[in-house]
Amino acid sequence: MMESGLLLKGIGSFYEVLTESGEIVTSKARGAFRREGLVPTVGDRVRIERKEQGYAQLCEILPRRNLLVRPPVANVDQLLIVVSASAPEPDWLLVDRLIISAKRMQIDPVPVLNKIDTADETIVKTFLSDYAAFPILSVSAETGEGLDALRARLAGKVSCFAGQSAVGKSSILNALIPDLHLETGVLSRKTDRGRHTTRHAELWQYENGAVMDTPGFSMFETEILEQEELDACYPEFKNAFPCRFPGCMHLSEPDCGVKPLLASGELKQGRYERYREIALDYQTRRKHRYD
Ligand SMILES: Nc1nc2c(ncn2[C@@H]2O[C@H](COP(=O)(O)OP(=O)(O)OP(=O)(O)O)[C@@H](O)[C@H]2O)c(=O)[nH]1
Ligand SMILES: [Mg+2]
Ligand SMILES: [Zn+2]
Missing domain, CATH: 1.10.40.50 (Probable gtpase engc; domain 3)
Structure with missing residues (x-):
């Protein structure tokens, strides 16, 4: 029996697929993908077939609506561009460039102002005025303020969190998904670098959709634009x-x-x-x- 699903995570040649019935099924990629030069990618809509021996085979990758290279993720619906209302001071040029990168890939940019519990008046003013043409959100991962509106915005979509280091991307995701326990804060990052931790692309199922964290200054390159x-x-x-x-x-x-x-x-x-x-x-x- 063939089932459709969303590829959440790859572990070697195995893939975790969230099926339409809400089950996460570990699936092995069909050998032919390699010959065809196809790489199953996080975010892919796939078809799987369950086999007798308690494992499933990933049989088909459905056409992608977009594909990001760094981080490798397909079919992204929206890019949450997080900036901090206090520290670190917002890099507005980075925000504008991320908006352009998103739009070029048919991804909806959503500027998110975090840390409104420690807001700097000037930053808040700039954010609210400069990005009024976008579906902006103001939140605090610390107090939970604004998270309901964010949750509603994420429902049913594949969303990526991006932005400068230490703006609170991982903190927001931890606040939304209680058992996620992503590492946050400056200290944990230093440890990460020391251990050369490889951060791989992974989607977490959330509100009938899925979310992805990206570390630090992730930047999606764009081609030269006319x-x-x-x-x-x-x-x-x-x-x-x-x-x-x-x-x-x-x-x-x-x-x-x-x-x-x-x-x-x-x-x-x-x-x-x-x-x-x-x-x-x-x-x-x-x-x-x-x-
Ligand atoms: N006051 C306040 N502090 C916050 C809030 N959200 C996050 N922080 C703090 O900001 C620091 C950085 O948060 P992270 O979640 O690690 O930031 P990040 O964007 O994931 O950073 P990278 O992983 O380096 O890209 C941590 O010390 C958090 O506790 C917030 O809403 N309010
Ligand atoms: Mg982080
Ligand atoms: Zn003109």
């Missing part, structure tokens, strides 16, 4: 009147449709300043593309 592709990563640009010049970089060109959005408040100054930096960076990379 200006129009970059434009599409900024929901704030949606109501911009078309610019006079096609491929307008919205820097200081005449009759630019993006610049007026600053006056109307649809585009925030901070987002725009970081946009300029990112746009110029892509321009440089486009110029040197064939070097």
Whole structure:
């Protein structure tokens, strides 16, 4: 009997598959995958067949809607981009770059402000204003504030947590899943490095979906973007009147449709300043593309 499931974790050539009936079944990959150059990946939607001797075979990998390389995970629905309301000071440029990486892979970016129990007023203001065009959340892993809304947002989806080190990604997951016991805090990280702990990709089933932690400064690389592709990563640009010049970089060109959005408040100054930096960076990379 064939069953569908979600690949949560790989251990050698065995894979833990969460079936539709909610059971976790250890399955062995069919030998043919290797010959076909297919690697079963965490997040894969798969078909398994249970065998007599109490084990199951992973028979088929269903087509993927996206595939991240670092960490290796497939079919991600949303990227929770965590920033801290106190320390460490937010790296807003990293947030904006993560948003772009997510959008390029058809992943919904969800900026999450953690540590609101120790909030710095300026950080909170910047977060709420700069990311108003996104489905933002404010939480505290410490007090539990806002976690119900986060739980609702995670339901039924495959979600990845990303962001700077020490913003509280693992702490949030521990608060959501009581028996998870992920290592948190600076000390545990030092120990990790000393022991050369390999952190592998693993999904945890959660609220009819699944979640994944990623360590430190995980960054998803993006290919070089054309200006129009970059434009599409900024929901704030949606109501911009078309610019006079096609491929307008919205820097200081005449009759630019993006610049007026600053006056109307649809585009925030901070987002725009970081946009300029990112746009110029892509321009440089486009110029040197064939070097
Ligand atoms: N006050 C407060 N401290 C928090 C909160 N969430 C996490 N922390 C603390 O922040 C520190 C870092 O938390 P982690 O969960 O390890 O951060 P991380 O994002 O997983 O860090 P990396 O694994 O290094 O990427 C720990 O000392 C936590 O106790 C919170 O909501 N409020
Ligand atoms: Mg962590
Ligand atoms: Zn323009």
